[in-house]
Amino acid sequence: MARMLRRLRKGFQSLTSFSAATIQPNLSASESSRSEVALLSFFSPKPRDFSLPNSSWGSEMMRLYDHYNSQCEAETEGGQTQGSPWQRLPSYNRSLKYAPGGVYLSKIVQSKARLFTRNIREPGAAFEYALFVNKGEKKCVCIFQAGWLLEGPPGHVHGGAIATMIDTVTGTHATFLSGPIMTANLNIAYRSPIPLGSTVLIESSLDTQEGRKTFISCKVMSTDGSKLHTEATVLFVSINVSHLVRGG
Numbered sequence: 001m002a003r004m005l006r007r008l009r010k011g012f013q014s015l016t017s018f019s020a021a022t023i024q025p026n027l028s029a030s031e032s033s034r035s036e037v038a039l040l041s042f043f044s045p046k047p048r049d050f051s052l053p054n055s056s057w058g059s060e061m062m063r064l065y066d067h068y069n070s071q072c073e074a075e076t077e078g079g080q081t082q083g084s085p086w087q088r089l090p091s092y093n094r095s096l097k098y099a100p101g102g103v104y105l106s107k108i109v110q111s112k113a114r115l116f117t118r119n120i121r122e123p124g125a126a127f128e129y130a131l132f133v134n135k136g137e138k139k140c141v142c143i144f145q146a147g148w149l150l151e152g153p154p155g156h157v158h159g160g161a162i163a164t165m166i167d168t169v170t171g172t173h174a175t176f177l178s179g180p181i182m183t184a185n186l187n188i189a190y191r192s193p194i195p196l197g198s199t200v201l202i203e204s205s206l207d208t209q210e211g212r213k214t215f216i217s218c219k220v221m222s223t224d225g226s227k228l229h230t231e232a233t234v235l236f237v238s239i240n241v242s243h244l245v246r247g248g
């Protein structure tokens, strides 16, 4: 038990290096046998990245993905990265997988726990999203396609699902800026409903950092920017990882 806690603590500590996370493409699935696949997945350091395009993504989602992705750091032939302020952030289904060596760790520390937004297997059914961070402007943009399992009012997205996405986007942004954090306060104003199946933009921008506190503002808008769906302000408090290990 003590050993497991030490491993968990080490995993969470490594989450501080989340800001240095690199883009990790999907594992190729052309293996010749099932046992080979199992073996490969155990030894591969690359977890599945859920923010890569899949067959459920509509044309607007793909257009925006291509737009932001084309502005991200590109590797030149010499292995150098071109100086773009934009970076696409990968997205995994377990917190542990963000840590260096976290794929191995997640094999060792078996658990049914999964990240809320990445636990529905059917592509397109719920939260389809990809996040891009702009290091220079300290802002983050998320393209979000809301699936049919997120219904609240008829034909429209549930307010809790919108809050979840705001918490996820601003929380990821705050982690990128400040290391391990927890949401302390989340204020939301719902301005206009989001149709199910539509794609929207979620923009997160840093207001201030004061000691352990990171204040972030967030807007959910139509992709042409003409309609404001939701706005929010969020306070994150930096935590020591022991806060999670001892249960707050």
Ligand SMILES: CCCCCCCC(=O)SCCNC(=O)CCNC(=O)[C@H](O)C(C)(C)COP(=O)(O)OP(=O)(O)OC[C@H]1O[C@@H](n2cnc3c(N)ncnc32)[C@H](O)[C@@H]1OP(=O)(O)O
Pocket (backbone or CB within 6 Å): 167, 168, 171, 172, 181, 182, 183, 184, 185, 211, 212, 213, 235, 237, 238, 239, 243, 248
């Ligand atoms: C990959 C996907 C990423 C997704 C990210 C998702 C993030 C989440 O959803 S986290 C889950 C939801 N949040 C929680 O469960 C948090 C529960 N709360 C806690 O654990 C604690 O109250 C915690 C960590 C927020 C603060 O506790 P603690 O570390 O003791 O801080 P504390 O000393 O009380 O406060 C620090 C400062 O923050 C302020 N503060 C703390 N809580 C609040 C609050 N709710 N409202 C306003 N200010 C607050 C304090 O006033 C203090 O300010 P100052 O330094 O100016 O005096």
